[in-house]
Structures are given as C-alpha cells and as structure tokens.
Amino acid sequence: HAHDVVPTRRPFSRVTSDDLSFFNDLLPGRTITDPDMLESCNVDWLKTVKGSSEVLLRPKTTEEVSQILRYCNKRNLAVSPQGGNTGLVGGSVPVFDEIILSTALMNRVLTFDSILVIFTGILTCQAGCVLESLSQYVEERDFIMPLDLGAKGSCHIGGNVSTNAGGLRLLRYGSLRGTVLGLEVVLADGRVLDCLAKLRKDNTGYDMKQLFIGSEGTLGVVTAVSILCPRKPKSVNVAFLGCSSFQNLLETFQICRGMLGEILSAFEFLDASCMSLVEKHLKLTNPIAESPYYIVIETAGSNAAHDEEKLHDFLEKVTASSLVADGTVATEEAKIKALWSIRERITEALRHDGYTYKYDVSLPLEKIYDLVTDMREHLGNQAKNVVGYGHVGDGNLHLNVTSPSKDEALLAAIEPYVYEWTWKWRGSISAEHGLGLKKRNYIYYSKSQEAVRLMRDFKAMLDPKGILNPYKTLPDDVR
Numbered sequence: 001h002a003h004d005v006v007p008t009r010r011p012f013s014r015v016t017s018d019d020l021s022f023f024n025d026l027l028p029g030r031t032i033t034d035p036d037m038l039e040s041c042n043v044d045w046l047k048t049v050k051g052s053s054e055v056l057l058r059p060k061t062t063e064e065v066s067q068i069l070r071y072c073n074k075r076n077l078a079v080s081p082q083g084g085n086t087g088l089v090g091g092s093v094p095v096f097d098e099i100i101l102s103t104a105l106m107n108r109v110l111t112f113d114s115i116l117v118i119f120t121g122i123l124t125c126q127a128g129c130v131l132e133s134l135s136q137y138v139e140e141r142d143f144i145m146p147l148d149l150g151a152k153g154s155c156h157i158g159g160n161v162s163t164n165a166g167g168l169r170l171l172r173y174g175s176l177r178g179t180v181l182g183l184e185v186v187l188a189d190g191r192v193l194d195c196l197a198k199l200r201k202d203n204t205g206y207d208m209k210q211l212f213i214g215s216e217g218t219l220g221v222v223t224a225v226s227i228l229c230p231r232k233p234k235s236v237n238v239a240f241l242g243c244s245s246f247q248n249l250l251e252t253f254q255i256c257r258g259m260l261g262e263i264l265s266a267f268e269f270l271d272a273s274c275m276s277l278v279e280k281h282l283k284l285t286n287p288i289a290e291s292p293y294y295i296v297i298e299t300a301g302s303n304a305a306h307d308e309e310k311l312h313d314f315l316e317k318v319t320a321s322s323l324v325a326d327g328t329v330a331t332e333e334a335k336i337k338a339l340w341s342i343r344e345r346i347t348e349a350l351r352h353d354g355y356t357y358k359y360d361v362s363l364p365l366e367k368i369y370d371l372v373t374d375m376r377e378h379l380g381n382q383a384k385n386v387v388g389y390g391h392v393g394d395g396n397l398h399l400n401v402t403s404p405s406k407d408e409a410l411l412a413a414i415e416p417y418v419y420e421w422t423w424k425w426r427g428s429i430s431a432e433h434g435l436g437l438k439k440r441n442y443i444y445y446s447k448s449q450e451a452v453r454l455m456r457d458f459k460a461m462l463d464p465k466g467i468l469n470p471y472k473t474l475p476d477d478v479r
C-alpha cells in the first residue's frame, strides 16, 4: 500500500467559453470565475489539499442543479459538489479543474411540519442550510437538530448527509441513517430523484436514500433533506471530569450508562495533550485540576430536579470510588458552552499546532486508547504531538499527529501502521469522516473486495461517465 497516491487526471473535457456562456445564462451573477473568489473553494479546511478549478457555480434551486448536471454529463465535464467545505479527508475540493458546485445559496427551510396543532418535528430544507442556522430555527419552535458538531457554524446539512456525519449527539439520537426520513437527489445525468418522504415508517422496496447518505458526492447531488428533530430537552447539564487512567475512564462510562442511561446525551473524552493544545493555541482554561484524561458528559432530560439528583448520585459514586479525580458541573448556558468548547475546538487548536495527520477510527472500546499510546511510542520524537480524543460512547477515536510542516518520513511511519493496527482489531479506518481523497486507497482495511466491487457497480450505474466527484471515495484500483 503506497501512501498519499496522487491520481492522474482522467480524460474529462475542459471548460470552454461556450460552456461559460451556458452557465452564465443559467446562473447570471452566480457563475464565478474570479480567481480570488475561487481560491477559498479550491482549498480544504485543513489547507492540505488544493485544486485548480476555474469555475464555481452557485445554484439556488433543484431545477438549476439538474440543468447543470445534465449539461456537464453531456459535455463530459467533471463536477465537485461542495457544502460548507469543512470536510477533513480532502473530499470537498476539486483535485484538478473539476467545476465546483456549491450549495451555499440553497439555504431555504421548506417546511417544518405540524399536523393541525401537533408538531411532528419533521424539518424539510434545502441542502445548503447551515447546521447552526437550522438549530436556531428548530429551537425557536421547541425542537433540536438530531446532530451537533464543532463545524456547525459552517457545515451544510447536505454535506452532513453526504458524509453521514456523526458528531456529539449520535450516542443519544443515532446516526443520520435513522433520522434522515427523506432526500431529494439530482443524479449525474440531471434526473431528479424525489425520495423526500416524511414518514417514520416506509418499507416499500429498497431504501434508495441510504445509498446517498455517506456517498460523499460521488453518486448524486443532495438538494433537499427531510430530517426528524427531537423535542428540545427542558433540562441540560454538563459535567467535566478528570480521570487518572483510561481504565478509570472506561469504568466511569460503564457506571454512567447504568445510572444516567435514559438522560445521557453525550460521553466524550480528550487527553492531557489536547488540553495543553487548547490552552496554548486558543487560550481556553482548564476548569479542573490537571489530569491525564478528561470526560465531557451531557445529560438532557425533561425534569431538572430529577436529572440533577441522578447526576449528583452518579458523581458521588465515581468520586467515592476514586474513578474520577476532580470535576465541575454546569447547568447555565454560558458555562455549558464554555465546557463544550474545550472539546469542540480541539480540531481548531490542532490546526494551529502545525501540519496535522488525522485518523478517525472505530475500535473495540477497551483498545481505543492503546492506539494512541502505541503510536506515541512508535513515532518517538519524529512527531510534534500525538493526541487522542473522541466519542467514547460510540467507540470512535480521533488520533491526530502534528508536525511543524508536511513530513513524508513521518507519514510513512504512521501509514500503513495505523491501518494495520485498526484492521487487526476489526475496526473501521474511517468512523465518521469518510474516505474522500485521502483515505480512498485504504478502503480494503475495512471492506471486502466483494463489497468494493459492488460499490464500483453502483457508481457505474448511477454515474457511467464518472463525472461526480472523481478520484474520491472509491480506490484507484478496484480489484
């Protein structure tokens, strides 16, 4: 397995002046060729991959997306769909001169359902709605979005669906594969697939929308989403705790599930290195005594007195048994936000620390931190920092390695070591970020040849010319 394979440009057409006049007629003022405006759309959030697209299209409607794709398919022009461009695997930017199709102007809420006077909590919106705006919209109506992530201020719901984003609430509300009730998707040839159902239950044939959830823009462009929103909890508490060993942290999780189960909405962790980074680069303050490991627990329930009593009993138990060394609890919004930002902003702190190598793995819970310890030992002083954090409740570790600048020798020491390690424990080499450009050739560490061949067949059926997000998700050589 060679790492960091740079693909060769496939024989797509190049954009001509005739193409530009077509786009200008279809999207006047929304066909962007200005190099300064294209710059930020060509570079990913991590600033590690860069394309050289010369055209950015900003449709407002499904019909416009349909016309764009029908035209591009006919002309054999490659297209890279883009939402908030917060993806972490190099999937959201062109590799060469692919046209960038942005959902930034597709940001309308279509309906928020009420049947007579009863709100069902089903939100239907265009794909380019920013997650945080949707959160505000539904919260004003006493609901919340079933997902939450650190990128909420920029990421689009269509991007979330296309990456099957996990995030901080998955433990409680499940994955988008359960909460997304319907999708509208434009296929590569411009056909509009209307699967925008708003039903909780619907077993009429194959569930087509599932194919597009997590398909990273390679099978179609998501233009609208129906999603089931939970009621807004009346009482929210956050506890920030310190543990002296990872074993203690895992035991704390066990007890937490037992004592707080029905109100638990998040169980996240970070190690001491993450804490140092957010202190150093973001000037955040550690609210408790220094510890090797920190936990963020959130409860969300309907009765503040009951929830607080439960949380109190739990905290008493874990401190009395010395599983937890120190901790603090927040009930008011400002403090809750401050505690959460320590966890949510680690990705941002890492970007300040240097060039970042990111690994997003699922592992058996009891092995989850061994990978970090092992990697630290394995890399010695080759790395600047090796840190671990993530979604304990979901068995999902974020292992990040930083170095002062891009370092091929360091990369060769990390990969495929990290993938072999994950494979050995039957884990996933991409738990929630997808494969994009960076991880596509490692798919065989988590999927069988038979499964990958079937993926290739689906791709060939839905996008025979391969114009949608080429060089992404599927490996270069399908065996």
Ligand code: FAD
Residues within 6 Å of the ligand: 045, 080, 081, 082, 083, 084, 085, 086, 087, 088, 091, 092, 093, 103, 127, 148, 149, 150, 151, 154, 155, 156, 157, 158, 159, 160, 161, 162, 163, 164, 165, 166, 167, 168, 216, 217, 218, 220, 221, 222, 223, 347, 348, 432, 433, 436, 469, 472
């Ligand atoms: P983009 O980055 O623009 O695109 C991502 C992929 O989806 C690309 O392949 C793109 O082609 C495709 N795509 C985008 N929109 C469409 C569309 N409408 N139709 C078809 N394909 C489309 N991820 C998690 O899972 N959990 C986290 O907790 C999390 N936290 C993050 C925190 C930070 C600070 C950052 C920077 C990223 C985080 N991410 C997380 C990764 C990223 O935010 C998510 O993957 C997010 O869902 C991407 O949404 P986006 O709109 O930015 O998509």
Ligand code: 2HG
Residues within 6 Å of the ligand: 088, 150, 167, 343, 344, 346, 347, 358, 359, 360, 390, 398, 399, 400
């Ligand atoms: C998170 O959980 C995100 O904070 C980002 O998934 C993880 O940057 C990362 O490695």
Ligand code: ZN
Residues within 6 Å of the ligand: 166, 167, 390, 391, 398, 432
């Ligand atoms: Zn994550």
